[in-house]
Amino acid sequence: MFDMDLEWWEFVVRGAVVYLALLVMVRLSGRRTVGQLTPFDLLVVMLLSEAVSNSLSGGDDSLSGGLIIAATLIVLNSSVAMLSAWSKRASVILDGTAIQIGSDGQFFDKVVKQCRITESDLEQSLRTADCSRSEMQTAYLEADGEITIQKKK
Secondary structure, three states, X not given: OOOOOOOHHHHHHHHHHHHHXXXXXXXXXXXXXXXXXXXXXXXXXXXXXXXXXXXXXXOOOOHHHHHXXXXXXXXXXXXXXXXXXXXXXXXXXXXXXXXXXXXXXXXXHHHHHXXXXXXXXXXXXXXXXXXXXXXXXXXXXXXXXXXXXXXXX
């Protein structure tokens, strides 16, 4: 149970490499993937965890190895969060920035398509903001994937 097949540092390296690779992949996949998980997105997340499990453990099934990997992932996640909080540039790279997707009651079709936002997502955001299209001043796709609507005054 506690006897590891690999050296402790190899678990740390494996955890760091997989974490950073998945961070880049998720960041490149777009904001909507992160912000609002559809059933298909959830399925991808679950399959990703299964796909990288052997990469993390290297075939080691020991309790110690699993705890080392878990600690590595938590430390890396906390470090990335602190880096984002301390550095504006890192925050923009890691988290992104808001993108304006509409103004004066009109959504920008090209931007909306690039961001992979559906018409139903736009309509839902308008309903959530209790705003009709004619009342909309601006609309943004936030870095976390949420669509925010500002009403005209």
